[in-house]
Amino acid sequence: DVKVTQSSRYLVKRTGEKVFLECVQDMDHENMFWYRQDPGLGLRLIYFSYDVKMKEKGDIPEGYSVSREKKERFSLILESASTNQTSMYLCASSLRRRDEKLFFGSGTQLSVL
Amino acid sequence: AQKVTQAQTEISVVEKEDVTLDCVYETRDTTYYLFWYKQPPSGELVFLIRRNSFDEQNEISGRYSWNFQKSTSSFNFTITASQVVDSAVYFCALSPRGGGGGADGLTFGKGTHLIIQP
Numbered sequence: 495d496v497k498v499t500q501s502s503r504y505l506v507k508r509t510g511e512k513v514f515l516e517c518v519q520d521m522d523h524e525n526m527f528w529y530r531q532d533p534g535l536g537l538r539l540i541y542f543s544y545d546v547k548m549k550e551k552g553d554i555p556e557g558y559s560v561s562r563e564k565k566e567r568f569s570l571i572l573e574s575a576s577t578n579q580t581s582m583y584l585c586a587s588s589l590r591r592r593d594e595k596l597f598f599g600s601g602t603q604l605s606v607l
Numbered sequence: 608a609q610k611v612t613q614a615q616t617e618i619s620v621v622e623k624e625d626v627t628l629d630c631v632y633e634t635r636d637t638t639y640y641l642f643w644y645k646q647p648p649s650g651e652l653v654f655l656i657r658r659n660s661f662d663e664q665n666e667i668s669g670r671y672s673w674n675f676q677k678s679t680s681s682f683n684f685t686i687t688a689s690q691v692v693d694s695a696v697y698f699c700a701l702s703p704r705g706g707g708g709g710a711d712g713l714t715f716g717k718g719t720h721l722i723i724q725p
C-alpha cells in the first residue's frame with residue numbers, strides 16, 4: 495500500500511515564524527498536493543506538483559510556497575505564519591494523472607498563536 | 608468552473624439504519640470522474656470509489672452502493688445497515704478527465720459528517 499507520511503501530527507507556532515510542513519510518499523508517485531481543511535469550507539487546494547521542481551498554484555496559494563527537490567518529498571512553507579493559517583493541512587499524492595485517486599497523509603493540525 | 612454540493616452538513620442515524628449521502632455536481636466538461644472519500648476521526652482521507660462519467664451503472668461494494676445519475680448531475684452514496692465504524696466525514700469530489708490546473712482540477716464538496724449511534 496502507498497504510504498504518505500506527514501512529519502508532524504500537531505504543530506504549534508507563533509505569528510511571524512517560518513513554518514515547514516513535510517510530506518513524503520513511498521510509491522514513486524508523480525503528483526503531490528497540499529490541501530487545507532477548515533470546518534464548513536471542506537478541502538481547498540493550496541499547491542500541487544506534477545514533477546520534481548515543478549509546481550502549480552491551487553485555489554488559495556497566498557501566504558504559502560512549496561518545494562519539491564526530490565520526487566518523494568513535497569514541502570509546504572509558510573514564510574511568515576499568521577493566525578488565519580491555523581488549520582488542518584493534508585498532503586496527498588497520485589500516481590500519474592490528476593484524475594486518479596488520491597492517497598492522503600494523516601494530516602498536520604497547525605495552530606498559529 | 609466546476610462545483611460539488613453536499614447539502615447535508617451532518618446526518619445522525621441509529622445503527623443498522625440505511626443512510627444516503629447526497630452529492631450534486633456542476634461541470635462543463637463532457638468527460639469527468641467522480642469520487643467519494645471517507646475521513647474517519649483519525650484524519651486520513653481514504654478513497655472509496657472513482658466513477659467515469661461514461662459509466663452510469665450503479666455500483667455495489669458490500670454495504671456500500673453508489674447511484675450515478677447524469678440526468679440530474681448526482682452521485683449519491685448509500686450505506687446499508689449502517690455500523691458505528693461508518694461514522695466519518697464523507698467527501699464527494701469531481702475531476703475533469705486528465706485532470707486540470709488550479710481551480711479547474713479536482714474539486715471537493717464540503718463534506719457530510721455522518722454519525723452512527725449505537
